[in-house]
Amino acid sequence: MPIRKVEIRLEDMLDELTTFYDAKVWHFLTVNGIDLGDGKIELQWIFSKYGVKDETVLFSAVTAYETKVPSVVSLIPSATLSEREIVDMFGVEIEGAAKGLYLDEDSLTMPLRCSL
Amino acid sequence: MIKAMMQAFTNLFKPVHTVKYPFEEDVVLPKDYRGLIEYSEDDCIFCDKCEKACPPKSIVFYQHPDGSKEYKYNAWLCIYCGECVRACPKPGEALWQSEKKPLSATKEQDVNNEWFVWQRAAAESRENHAAMKKAAKEKKRQEKES
Amino acid sequence: MKKVVNIPLGSQHISLLEPIRFQFTTENEKIIEVGADVGFVHRGIEKACSETFEWKKVGYVVARVCGLCAITHSLSYTLAVERLLGYEANERIKYLRMLMVELDRIHSHMLCLAHVSENAGFEAMFMQIMADRELVMDIQEAISGNRVQFDYIAIGGVNRDVTPELVNMIHKNLDELRPKIDDLMERFSNNWSLSLKYKGVGVLTLDEAYIYNALGPLARASGLKTDVRAESSDFPYEDVGYEMIFESSGDIYARNMVRLREIINSITMCENIIDNLPTGEIIEKVKGKPEGEVVVRVEAPRGELFYLVKGSRKNFLDRVRIKTPTFSAIPAMMEVFKGSEYADAPAILASFDPCMSCTAK
Known part of the structure; x- marks a missing residue:
């Protein structure tokens, strides 16, 4: 399946997604994170189109570990769990997403960071 | 509603579908059932390919200092995928x-516990063997140089 | 006087087989607020895939995410890696893989229907469906050689071929199963405990399905026409008689009907596949190491399964992202609970067919 990859800046992410996302056209797949090393992390928001063959769009933004990431829950209510998973796994901070989906609330481990 | 009740009643007199497994051993296995891995050590050429292919690492080779190898297979760790047979x-x-x-x-x-002991011993034997080889190589090189 | 009461459901509950906890806030008997805790069986499979196991072995690891849809997990991973290696399977391999996925769908849906009838207090029906389900399990065992964890799909093909005796056995068992499903269809639409009781309970409207990104049978029961089988060109589903099945009412009854009709459609597809198996090799050598980033979607019994695999020509992959159907259906589930009676909660939950082992991976 070919992916259309759109590279955006994290600050523009919410505006971009607001103009792009229409609940009746796009199916929200998931939020994904990939640790790039050197304190950088790539965040991805992935969508697919209803009723069309092989159309997947991936928005990607590169950010630092410490940056506070805005949440897309106000736009896509079903993103809550995916965001909490990213918070648990990478130790990044996403607005309104609490730690403790898989790990303990006060756990200090970040399993999917490549340095750890 | 009545039909369902009738069926429930008739089901009471039908033979059971389950088997009392450890006491009754009449489980019918299909042909080519994937069962235990078996091996004959006499034919083995000790190439380690099965060990590398095994996903749960249930075949582990022990390296003797004289160069010969010994292996063990853990049937309880094995997932019966057959990767080792394909790699052999x-x-x-x-x-x-x-079957x-x-x-x-x-x-x-x-x-x-037995398996953990074996795994540790095997890993250690490999390290020792590698170190020994390295030392021998180094010695040879030094002899050549001198 | 209105009184607000907090009632937990799970993580251990008599009507639940899976470790999930819902925290209901009820007003008298009506649920007004729902909280969910899903991470009881987290095993760190995503980490294991990129750090402990080499890419050739990961297919066997991801199959262990879930016992019921093991085949879809290993299939999605294998498709992803094959695409990274620039390999495309031949028609025979595609057909054999499709056959296993459809058989998987039949027995998974039957398990869900059994649980639904059990939660209606219909224990006899539960026993009967589980006994009939053995017909499909036997086929799968005969094809793959294993009963639950099939380990059937390998990178570059499938591990075992279908023999003429097997074809006969598949035909025999499926012929036996079809009238039983027709019978079940009648039971589920006419029996009082299974139809009237379930009509109008646990409704997910079409708009809610869009907003909360419902998927799989849950979405199709609300009339949202989404199915990865129709939305991806990995498999020639149109050639084997696939049709999308959907209802419009979105209640438990509609979800049961969608599942029953999908079983019948899957049986038809399996028969077509078996009758029209193309010739060719069943496994081919694939060379190289995975490089790049790829996305794969496969329709699992519970909905869409999503894999993102990223590799950089090393023995270990950079990232394997698994998104399982139940994980993304949980927001929709929570929405359905709101406004329904507390006593209905176990039945509604069973009708979602949740798989916690998938969700927490």
Whole structure:
């Protein structure tokens, strides 16, 4: 399946997604994170189109570990769990997403960071 | 509603679908059932390919200092995928998949601890062997230089 | 006087087989607020895939995410890696893979229907469906050689071929199963405990389905026409008689009907596949190491399964992202609970067919 990859800046992410996302056209797949090393992390928001063959769009933004990431829950209510998973796994901070989906609330481990 | 009740009643007199497994051993296995891995050490050429291919690492080779190798297979760790048989250069002779059902281990067999000891010993033997080889190589090189 | 009461459901509950906890806030008997805790069986499979196991072995690891849809997990991973290696399977391999996925769908849906009838207090029906389900399990065992964890799909093909005796056995068992499903269909639409009781309970409207990104049978029961089988060109589903099945009412009854009709459609597809198996090799050598980033979607019994695999020509992959159907259906589930009676909660939950082992991976 070919992916259309759109590279955006994290600050523009919410505006971009607001103009792009229409609940009746796009199916929200998931939020994904990939640790790039050197304190950088790539965040991805992935969508697919209803009723069309092989159309997947991936928005990607590169950010630092410490940056506070805005949440897309106000736009896509079903993103809550995916965001909490990213918070648990990478130790990044996403607005309104609490730690403790898989790990303990006060756990200090970040399993999917490549340095750890 | 009545139909369902009738069926429930008739089901009462039908034969049971389950088997009392450990006491009644008449489980019919299909042909080519994937069972235990069997091997013949005489035919093995000790190439380690099965060890590298095994996903749960249930075949582990021990390296003796004289260069010979010894291996053990853990039937309780094995997932019966058959990767080792596909990787084997002599399939059917040195390594093959039988249709035998794996038996459950008892407490007396102490399979876990025994296996952990073996795994540690094997890893250590490899390291020792590698170190020995390296030292020998170094010695040879020094002799050449001098 | 209105009184607000907090009632937990799970993580251990008599009507639940899976470790999930819902925290209901109820007003008298009506649920007004729902909280969910899903991470009880987290095993760190995503980490294991990129750090402990080499890419050739990961297919066997991801199959262990879930016992019921093991085949879809290993299939999605294998498709992803094959695409990274620039390999495309031949028609025979595609057909054999499709056959296993459809058989998987039949027995998974039957398990769900059994649980639904059990939660209606219909224990006899539960026993009967589980006994009939053995017909499909036997086929799968005969094809793959294993009963639950099939380990059937390998990178570059499938591990075992279908023999003429097997074809006969598949035909025999499926012929036996079809009238039983027709019978079940009648039971589920006419029996009082299974139809009237379930009509209008646990409704997910079409708009809610869009907003909360419902998927799989849950979405199709609300009339949202989404199915990865129709939305991806990995498999020639149109050639084997696939049709999308959907209802419009979105209640438990509609979800049961969608599942029953999908079983019948899957049986038809399996028969077509078996009758029209193309010739060719069943496994081919694939060379190289995975490089790049790829996305794969496969329709699992519970909905869409999503894999993102990223590799950089090393023995270990950079990232394997698994998104399982139940994980993304949980927001929709929570929405359905709101406004329904507390006593209905176990039945509604069973009708979602949740798989916690998938969710927490």
